[in-house]
Amino acid sequence: MLATQHPVFRRFWYPIFQLTELAEGPRGFRLLGEDIVLWLDAEGAPACLQDRCPHRSAKLSVDSQVVNGALACGYHGWQFGSSGTCLFVPQMPELRAGARSAAKAYACVARYGFAWVCLDEDPLLPIPDLPHAEDPGFRQIFEYAEDWDANFLRVAENALDVGHVAFVHRATIGDDSKPTMPRLTLVPMANGVNFRCHLPVANRSDQQRNLRIAEEETVRTVDIKWLMPGAFTLHFTYPNGLIHAICGFATPIDDHTCRRIQFVYRSDTEADAPGADIAAFDRRVGSEDRRLLESCPADFPLDPKAEAHMILDRPSLVMRQTLRRLLREHDPNAHLAAAELAAPDTLAVEAA
Ligand code: FES
Ligand code: CO
Numbered sequence: 001m002l003a004t005q006h007p008v009f010r011r012f013w014y015p016i017f018q019l020t021e022l023a024e025g026p027r028g029f030r031l032l033g034e035d036i037v038l039w040l041d042a043e044g045a046p047a048c049l050q051d052r053c054p055h056r057s058a059k060l061s062v063d064s065q066v067v068n069g070a071l072a073c074g075y076h077g078w079q080f081g082s083s084g085t086c087l088f089v090p091q092m093p094e095l096r097a098g099a100r101s102a103a104k105a106y107a108c109v110a111r112y113g114f115a116w117v118c119l120d121e122d123p124l125l126p127i128p129d130l131p132h133a134e135d136p137g138f139r140q141i142f143e144y145a146e147d148w149d150a151n152f153l154r155v156a157e158n159a160l161d162v163g164h165v166a167f168v169h170r171a172t173i174g175d176d177s178k179p180t181m182p183r184l185t186l187v188p189m190a191n192g193v194n195f196r197c198h199l200p201v202a203n204r205s206d207q208q209r210n211l212r213i214a215e216e217e218t219v220r221t222v223d224i225k226w227l228m229p230g231a232f233t234l235h236f237t238y239p240n241g242l243i244h245a246i247c248g249f250a251t252p253i254d255d256h257t258c259r260r261i262q263f264v265y266r267s268d269t270e271a272d273a274p275g276a277d278i279a280a281f282d283r284r285v286g287s288e289d290r291r292l293l294e295s296c297p298a299d300f301p302l303d304p305k306a307e308a309h310m311i312l313d314r315p316s317l318v319m320r321q322t323l324r325r326l327l328r329e330h331d332p333n334a335h336l337a338a339a340e341l342a343a344p345d346t347l348a349v350e351a352a
Helices: 007-011 152-159 162-168 205-211 277-295 311-330 338-341
Strands: 014-016 027-031 034-040 045-050 063-068 071-073 084-087 105-112 114-118 139-147 185-188 193-202 215-227 231-237 244-250 258-266
Touching: 007 311, 014 027, 014 034, 014 244, 034 114, 034 258, 045 114, 045 231, 105 193, 139 152, 139 277, 152 215, 152 231, 152 258, 152 277, 152 311, 162 193, 162 277, 205 277, 215 311, 258 277
Parallel strands: none
Antiparallel strands: 014 114, 027 034, 034 045, 045 105, 063 071, 105 114, 139 258, 185 193, 193 215, 215 231, 231 244, 244 258
16 A cells, blocks of 8 residues: 555644754655645744646746745745735735636645744644643654665554564663563553553663663553644653653655654653763664665565564554544555455464
């Protein structure tokens, strides 16, 4: 299944840029194959247009500037407001521009320090509420934003996959001599997948410092949520009470590339553990995932028989089932293979 062929994926909000990046000037991005440009208006609110000027079709992200909060095209200087209306044509200052001179606008809002975009006028779900985001007892640490050559759904699915930790992360948090995993408890959730488990992890020296934990192995209480379609949270509680709540996003650039964005909410302070050290460690863990995810095909298979599964894959099978249901309900023209559409809603989990 290729997400760009299913308009329903345009009906979700995706984080694109940090507001601090946009403060430096307009920036172009490709979301689900659609070229867009973002900037900050006079109030500092993010705005988004299709990256195509209605005059001569130049990209509005190339050599454009923000003038009094409007986006001024780099080619002939036409200025556009956040609704796409052409506000000013410098060559004809007395002209009132008409509908044909408007650029196409997309919904764009600020949340969690990021500009979020939805390509459809009718989003299926709101921007997810994130744990601890409004809690003054927590600090937000930006960790990374990188473009990965990987399917965004496979990246999100990887967050639900505890079976990879011992192998992929053997140099950071994993221990490949202990690949077996405890039971996962699936918690019913309306729009997404939620499960809990107690995950034993290795603490190597830099991680011991970041966590203020002396032991070489601790059992973390983990609550993992997939918030559809590229958003997920990994909520870790350590035996010393420390909470490390990862908010991860895979924003689809196209079918085989995504922007992997991550920040974390922590219950400790900068004096306990510098944010830069925490970000550096989590980025290393992410780069381990990246190597394997970039080796997987761009296609995201919805047919449960297309790939083999083990019992630990139950959350990802529920995710695939949820996506099948999404396409059946909201994408009647879905070009799904017959086997994918016909796949039963019951889980076909095989023991390893
Ligand atoms: Fe944008 Fe001419 S192409 S103003
Ligand atoms: Co991983």
